[in-house]
Amino acid sequence: MKLSKGLKWFSALLVTTSVLSTTVPVTAAPFSLFGSKEQLSDEDIQKIQEVYRSIREGYIEEIDKEKILEGALKGMVSATEDPYSEYFNKEESTAFDNAMSDSFEGIGVQFQVKGGEMVVISALDDTPASKAGLQPNDVIVSVDGTELKDKTTQEVMKLIRGPKGSEVKLVIRRGGSNFDVKLTRDTIPNYSVTSNLDEQDKTIAHIKIIQFGENTAKELENAVKKAREDGAKSFIFDLRNDPGGLLSQALAIGNMFLKDGDVILQTQERGSDPTVFSADSKLYGDFKITEPYVFLVDGGSASASEILAAAIKENTKHDLVGEKTFGKGTVQQVLNQSDLGELKLTIAKWLTPKGDWIHKQGIEPTVAVEQEPVAKAVSLSYDDTLAKGQSNDGVKNLALILKALGYELESTEYFDDKMEAAVKAFQKDKGLTEDGQVTGKTADALNEATRDYLKTHDAQYDKAKEVLKQGNNS
Missing domain, CATH: 3.90.226.10 (2-enoyl-CoA Hydratase; Chain A, domain 1)
Structure with missing residues (x-):
């Protein structure tokens, strides 16, 4: 099939359509769009039939015919080893299409399936995901205790999506370390x-x-x-x-x-x-x-x-x-067949x-x-406690935040006396209980202070202004 300039192509990254505002309408085409004359041989079909009959007749539990067919279709697509190609069943197709609405409720994170893992592409600005500090190439390990390894994007969508105001807990892997992030779902508007x-x-x-x-x-x-x-x-x-x-x-x-x-x-x-x-x-x-x-x-x-x-x-x-x-x-282009669902397929580079x-x-x-380093800081947990004597990723994260807010530290990896004094000073500034521990209201206040700081400290934007004023971009 020669791509036509008249077609509306879909070049978006595959995302959890329930939580994002970037999945948009596309011109769907039938599975047979490419007009290939290649067919499975009788021998190929016989192999498939044998496996099908074995499962239907011999598997320890009864399994629905449609479920076996869906598994076969998903298996064919997975053979591409392409994170951007995916088969959607009827239910998943409906969810995919519903994401074209004006807005929906979730956390605002885009990800791709890569090696069976959910890898973050981006967190949309001013969404729960961006406020929590999720970064490109973070791996979402689990959602509310459910491991995501080898799940489809649509399966993850069901776990992440939820009503505005409800909470969801993610386990994120960044580098070689895992950490928890608790987010409150919100409405993700579909303006661009x-x-x-x-x-x-x-x-x-x-x-x-x-x-x-x-x-x-x-x-x-x-x-x-x-x-x-x-x-x-x-x-x-x-x-x-x-x-x-x-x-x-x-x-x-x-x-x-x-x-x-x-x-x-x-x-x-x-x-x-x-x-x-x-x-x-x-x-x-x-x-x-x-x-x-x-x-x-x-x-x-x-x-x-x-x-x-x-x-x-x-x-x-x-x-x-x-x-x-x-x-x-x-x-990618979405190929639609009402009886089978939808196939999102990489068709060109x-x-x-x-x-x-x-x-x-x-x-x-x-x-x-x-x-600035604090721009990559992860939101501090309301439920967990950071206190003197600890040395972990949470402490490193806290150090990034305190330094950005102007508090003096000696160590950025160990919660020492100096860090405790900085936390107490922050608590005093905010009218909070001065116990030197970071949890609950103190964690929330530090997160809010970080967001406010980043609104007025954007090194890239400031450089863009400087470059503009140099007059080389006319």
Whole structure:
């Protein structure tokens, strides 16, 4: 099948659709879309029939025919060893489709299945997951005590999803250590662009692209127009923790920044030459962004956001500020068959304008800036207690927070007298019981203070402003 520019492709990372706002409508196609004439031989079918009969007649417990068929279909897809390809049964398909609603309730984390594990891609901004400090490449080990190894994304969805205000406990593995995170579920809105003028310089607009949903290009156009009306003369476009979305929207948005004829990206199917997609005002619209601008990227920028970042980096002199991106260079399409469910299948890889494949490599920023260490801190547990004499990951995490808040420490790995004094000083500042232990209200207050600190301490954003004012991004 030759990919058509008229198709609406789905290039989003596969995510837990119940808790995220990045799964968006796609044009579904039948399983037979590819028109392959290859068929299973009679011998192949006989092997399958033998296994089927053995299970139905010999397994110790009675097992439903549909369950066996579903297992066979999932097994075929798992043979690809591709974390972005997956078969959904009817129930899972319904959940997948329901995620297209305006909002839903969960924690706001995007992940992929990798080696049977749930690996975090990004935590959406201002969601329970981001407030708890979940980071790209964290592994979600369990949910409320249920191990996630070898579960499907839809199975994990059922565990993580829940009503607003309810709590869920995750075990997270980062590096070689596990730690607990308790989150309160919230409503995750399904908008994709936010915008505000810089507090110090009202001529700079900070526009955050949260995801590439069905209407993101139009939302971005409206945000830019409104910012212009409000006096903006330059822009910081923020792709940090943007896990991607529809490829069609990446093309439409890329067109806003490039001259007609500039290559936005290339796609390549198995056994085919690359197909080139170029900026085209007649095809994608004539709205253009001509003011000075820079882009912010980080390890949570993936898929469609990387398409846009690569197009900017390879076609213009405008800077990418921040950290290396995630590295997802494949395209998926949802194939629908009402009697069988849905198959989300990787059908192509996408290449940068210059023909590079960034899969598992990511895109390097032109101006590298690491975020402050406390930005990677994990939310402190309300239930657990950190106290003098301890030495664990929780203490290291606490040290990051206390240092960022301006308290003096001697050790960042051991809860010593100096750390206890710092905790007591914080408790005094907040009107809390001065017992030197971190639990309950003290943990909550430290978490809130950290979030407030990060709102006004963003090294990457500050660098983007500096780069803009140097005048090299016009």
